[in-house]
Amino acid sequence: MRDRTAVFVVFALNGAALGSWAPRTPALSERVDASPGVFGLALLGASVGMLLAASVSGRLIERYGARAVVAGSTIIACAALPMIGFATSVVLLAGALFVLGASVGALDVAMNVAGVEVERRSGRAIMPILHAGFSFGALAGSVAAGFAASHQWSPGRHLTVAALAALVVLAFVIAAVPGARPEHAEPVEKPRVAPIKRPVLWLLAAIALFSAIAEGASSDWSALLMTSVHGVGEGAAAFAYSGFALAMALARLAGAWLQNRFGATRALAVGAGIAAAGLVLAALTRVPVFGFVGFALAGAGLAAAFPIALSLAGASGKRADGTGGERELAFVTAIAYTGFLAGPPLIGGIAQVTSLSVSFLFVGLTAALIVPSAVAAARAGKREEMVEPVAR
Numbered sequence: 001m002r003d004r005t006a007v008f009v010v011f012a013l014n015g016a017a018l019g020s021w022a023p024r025t026p027a028l029s030e031r032v033d034a035s036p037g038v039f040g041l042a043l044l045g046a047s048v049g050m051l052l053a054a055s056v057s058g059r060l061i062e063r064y065g066a067r068a069v070v071a072g073s074t075i076i077a078c079a080a081l082p083m084i085g086f087a088t089s090v091v092l093l094a095g096a097l098f099v100l101g102a103s104v105g106a107l108d109v110a111m112n113v114a115g116v117e118v119e120r121r122s123g124r125a126i127m128p129i130l131h132a133g134f135s136f137g138a139l140a141g142s143v144a145a146g147f148a149a150s151h152q153w154s155p156g157r158h159l160t161v162a163a164l165a166a167l168v169v170l171a172f173v174i175a176a177v178p179g180a181r182p183e184h185a186e187p188v189e190k191p192r193v194a195p196i197k198r199p200v201l202w203l204l205a206a207i208a209l210f211s212a213i214a215e216g217a218s219s220d221w222s223a224l225l226m227t228s229v230h231g232v233g234e235g236a237a238a239f240a241y242s243g244f245a246l247a248m249a250l251a252r253l254a255g256a257w258l259q260n261r262f263g264a265t266r267a268l269a270v271g272a273g274i275a276a277a278g279l280v281l282a283a284l285t286r287v288p289v290f291g292f293v294g295f296a297l298a299g300a301g302l303a304a305a306f307p308i309a310l311s312l313a314g315a316s317g318k319r320a321d322g323t324g325g326e327r328e329l330a331f332v333t334a335i336a337y338t339g340f341l342a343g344p345p346l347i348g349g350i351a352q353v354t355s356l357s358v359s360f361l362f363v364g365l366t367a368a369l370i371v372p373s374a375v376a377a378a379r380a381g382k383r384e385e386m387v388e389p390v391a392r
Helices: 002-032 036-064 066-086 090-122 127-150 155-176 199-228 234-262 264-284 288-302 305-316 326-353 356-368 370-386
Strands: none
Touching (some): 002 066, 002 127, 002 155, 036 090, 036 326, 066 155, 090 127, 090 305, 127 305, 199 264, 199 305, 234 264, 234 305, 264 305, 264 356, 305 370, 326 356
């Protein structure tokens, strides 16, 4: 139970890092005197850093263990937060965001590897609950950021305090995080199959990718849809994503029960159906309340997709000695990050040539594609088991 609590806290710290700096973008943009277009390019630094780190972190975790990577990446992230707050130019801000993105990307993979280890120890699915920790951490970080902004704290002061608080919390929980440096007494009998050669991992990556595209679209475009299509005010429109995020956090608390009760494939399929219906409702209706309901349904439906996909990826890499899954998790995570990176611009391009409503119909279709991907992943996993013994 102690290890589960520790990993939950690490997930929350990761979410808090995002929730702390993202709401301060207006002040950061003003500080570096950047136009919206130039500031948007600076923000790409975080996404690029996350993508690059996620692609190599599996090997680091294999060599040093999840606990060491969790500790190191969190410390680097805490160092990057004040760098963001005190940046005085676009170049410095982009560099600081790259460092933060890289550290958070490595932390993301490492904490999920630790979460898979907790699942293996308990024998029950708990990954959605751990990801709820991320959601609540992001919510807490954003509330703290709002408090700091309302009290005229500079980004530098605010993010320095946030970083110090995170380091204190990390010091209390890191010893209980599973995943010490692995020591294999015997070499693996056969060469491991590279993740890129395993269809099941490509299908799990597709689930995570589709979920990331839908989540990114809801995050970046929901408010604009509510103002331009539903005609609500800018202040009220912000609650569309708030409802999405809160519904996702609460649904993740129940996601583990659903997975244990009905199985991963059914949980993914039902959730994807709910998410797709919610996004289509938000796109087609002209009644504002249905728009808000639609985004809440989307958040609830997508809640389990990403954590279950990562849980299954880690499980697919389990070795005979009970370890493994690091590279498989990193592979799926890296592909999913391309959804967060490319999804929002893609939605904007579709909206440019058609309309924002049509672009959200596309997002709803993307969420629905999780259903056949989940079924195909389950079948691919069974085919791999029939081909045993395959050393991973």
